Amino acid sequence: MSGLELVGTVERGSFTARVELRVAPGEVHAVLGPNGAGKSTVLRTVAGFEALRSGRLTLAGEVLDDVQADVFRRPATRRVGTVFQDHRLFPHLSALDNVAFGVRSRGAPRALADATAHEWLERLGVARFADRRPAQLSGGQAQRVAIARTLAAEPRALVLDEPLAALDVHAREEVRDALTEHLRDFPGPVLLVTHDFADAVALADRVTVLEAGSVVQTGTVAQVAAAPGTDYVARVLRGTGGTPSSAPR
Amino acid sequence: MSRRRVGHRGVPAAALVPAVLAIAFLVLPLLGLALRSPWARLGEILTTTTVRQSLALSLWTSLVATAVSVLVGVPLAWLLARGRFPGRRVLQAAVTLPLVLPPVVGGVALLGVLGRRGLVGRYLYDWFGTTITFTPTAVVLAQVFVAMPFLVVSVEGALRGADERFDEAAASLGASRWTTMRRVTLPLIAPSLAAGAVLTWARALGEFGATITFAGNFPGRTQTLPLTVYAALESDPDAAITLSLVLLVVCLAVLVVLRGHWLGQVAR
Numbered sequence: 001m002s003g004l005e006l007v008g009t010v011e012r013g014s015f016t017a018r019v020e021l022r023v024a025p026g027e028v029h030a031v032l033g034p035n036g037a038g039k040s041t042v043l044r045t046v047a048g049f050e051a052l053r054s055g056r057l058t059l060a061g062e063v064l065d066d067v068q069a070d071v072f073r074r075p076a077t078r079r080v081g082t083v084f085q086d087h088r089l090f091p092h093l094s095a096l097d098n099v100a101f102g103v104r105s106r107g108a109p110r111a112l113a114d115a116t117a118h119e120w121l122e123r124l125g126v127a128r129f130a131d132r133r134p135a136q137l138s139g140g141q142a143q144r145v146a147i148a149r150t151l152a153a154e155p156r157a158l159v160l161d162e163p164l165a166a167l168d169v170h171a172r173e174e175v176r177d178a179l180t181e182h183l184r185d186f187p188g189p190v191l192l193v194t195h196d197f198a199d200a201v202a203l204a205d206r207v208t209v210l211e212a213g214s215v216v217q218t219g220t221v222a223q224v225a226a227a228p229g230t231d232y233v234a235r236v237l238r239g240t241g242g243t244p245s246s247a248p249r
Numbered sequence: 250m251s252r253r254r255v256g257h258r259g260v261p262a263a264a265l266v267p268a269v270l271a272i273a274f275l276v277l278p279l280l281g282l283a284l285r286s287p288w289a290r291l292g293e294i295l296t297t298t299t300v301r302q303s304l305a306l307s308l309w310t311s312l313v314a315t316a317v318s319v320l321v322g323v324p325l326a327w328l329l330a331r332g333r334f335p336g337r338r339v340l341q342a343a344v345t346l347p348l349v350l351p352p353v354v355g356g357v358a359l360l361g362v363l364g365r366r367g368l369v370g371r372y373l374y375d376w377f378g379t380t381i382t383f384t385p386t387a388v389v390l391a392q393v394f395v396a397m398p399f400l401v402v403s404v405e406g407a408l409r410g411a412d413e414r415f416d417e418a419a420a421s422l423g424a425s426r427w428t429t430m431r432r433v434t435l436p437l438i439a440p441s442l443a444a445g446a447v448l449t450w451a452r453a454l455g456e457f458g459a460t461i462t463f464a465g466n467f468p469g470r471t472q473t474l475p476l477t478v479y480a481a482l483e484s485d486p487d488a489a490i491t492l493s494l495v496l497l498v499v500c501l502a503v504l505v506v507l508r509g510h511w512l513g514q515v516a517r
Binding site: 047048049074075076077079080081082084086088089090091092101102105106149150153 | 414415417418419420421422423424425426428429432433436437
C-alpha cells in the first residue's frame with residue numbers, strides 16, 4: 001500500500017493502545033475518541049515523537065518505525081507534517097520567518113524560502129500578518145500561519161492534533177474552512193485527531209474510533225454516522241446537532 | 250483608612266539589630282572606598298602606564314575568556330542538559346567544581362597540566378619550545394577555568410527548562426537537531442545565555458588567585474587589574490583604592506543589568 005499504514009501497539013508512559021490504521025494517499029482519516037483514548041499517542045507515533053512498542057509503521061512503502069527490524073526514523077527525516085492544537089509557532093520569529101523555517105530546513109536558499117513562505121501565507125489568507133510575531137496574532141490567525149508553515153515544508157503525510165480544539169467558535173469556523181480547502185488539495189495521506197464528530201464530518205473521508213486503547217469501529221464518515229458502534233459514538237453523534245459538541249477542557 | 254497589618258511573618262525586633270550590623274558590615278567598606286578615593290588624582294592614576302596596561306590587559310583577556318567560555322561552554326551545557334550517557338552526573342559535578350574551588354587551587358592545577366613540566370606542558374615545551382605559563386594566554390586560561398562554570402550552569406538550566414514543544418515543531422518541519430538548536434532553542438534562551446555571559450565576564454575580570462599562580466604577576470604582560478590593585482597597595486595606596494573603585498563600579502553595573510534579567514525585563 002502506498003499510503004500510511006500503522007499496525008502495532010503505541011505507548012506513552014504506562015498507557016498503551018493497539019492500533020490498526022490504513023490511510024490512502026489523498027484520504028483524510030479522522031481518529032475519533034474520548035480524551036485519554038490514545039488518539040494523540042497514535043499521532044505522536046506517526047510523527048516520530050514516540051516509538052512503537054510493537055509492530056510497524058510505513059509511509060509510501062517506506063518503513064518509518066519497525067520494532068522487529070529495529071528501524072526508527074527520527075521525526076526530522078520522516079517528512080510528516082504536524083499541525084498542533086497549540087499552533088507552536090516559534091515566538092521569536094515573524095509569521096513569515098516561521099513559515100520560511102521549514103522551507104529552509106529542506107535546503108532552500110533564503111530568498112526562495114521567503115518567496116515560498118509568502119505564497120503560503122497568501123493561500124491561507126494571512127499574508128497581511130507576515131511581519132507579526134505569533135503573540136500579535138489571534139488564535140485563528142496563528143493556527144492558519146501554522147498550517148501554512150506545515151504545508152510549505154512539503155510533507156509527504158500530514159497529521160493534525162485537534163487543530164480546532166483550542167479555538168473559539170468564530171476562529172474555529174475560520175480555520176475549519178481553511179483546512180477543508182487545503183486538505184482536499186493535499187496529495188498525501190492525512191491523519192486528523194479529534195474528539196469532535198463535527199470536525200470529522202467536515203474534514204474527513206474515513207473515521208477510526210479509538211476507545212480505551214483499542215479500535216472499536218472504522219469506516220467512512222457516513223457508515224459510522226449511520227451505525228454508531230458504541231455508546232460513545234452515539235453520544236458524540238447526538239452532540240453534532242448545531243453547536244460543536246466539544247466541551248471546553 | 251490605613252490598612253491594619255496582621256503579621257505572623259514579620260521580623261522580630263531582636264533580629265533587627267544583627268541585621269543592621271550585617272548591612273553596615275557589607276555596605277560601609279564599599280562606601281569607604283568611594284569616600285577615600287583620591288578624586289583629584291583620578292585622571293593621573295588612571296593614565297599611568299602600569300594602570301593603562303593592566304586595564305587594557307584585563308579588558309581584552311576577560312573578553313576573550315568570555316568568548317571562549319561561550320564557544321565551548323554552550324555545547325557543554327547542551328551535552329549536560331540533553332545528552333544521555335553514563336557518568337553525566339559526575340561530569341556535571343566536575344564542571345561546576347571551579348565554582349567552589351579556591352582559585353589558587355585552580356592555578357596550581359593548571360600549572361600541573363600546562364606548566365613547563367606539566368602533563369601536557371612538557372610536550373608543548375619539548376616539541377614547540379613554548380610554555381603557556383606567565384603569558385597572557387595563561388591569564389585567559391585561568392579566567393576561563395574559574396569563570397566558565399557560571400556560563401555552563403546558567404545555560405544548562407535554561408536548556409532544561411526550555412519548552413520541548415518547539416523542538417518537536419522544528420523536527421516535524423524537517424530541521425536537524427543542529428538547526429533546531431541554532432535557530433530555535435538558543436534564540437529562545439538568549440536572555441539566560443546573555444546573563445551567563447555577563448556573569449562569566451565579571452568573574453573573569455575579577456579573577457586573582459588562579460591568575461597570579463598560573464600566569465604570574467608581570468606588569469604589562471600578565472598583571473591584570475586585580476593584580477595591579479594588590480601590587481599597588483604597598484607602593485601607591487591611592488592607586489589601589491582608585492582601581493578597586495573601578496572594579497566596584499563595573500560589578501555594580503553588572504548587578505543592575507542582571508537584576509533586569511532576573512526580573513524578566515531583558516527578555517523581549
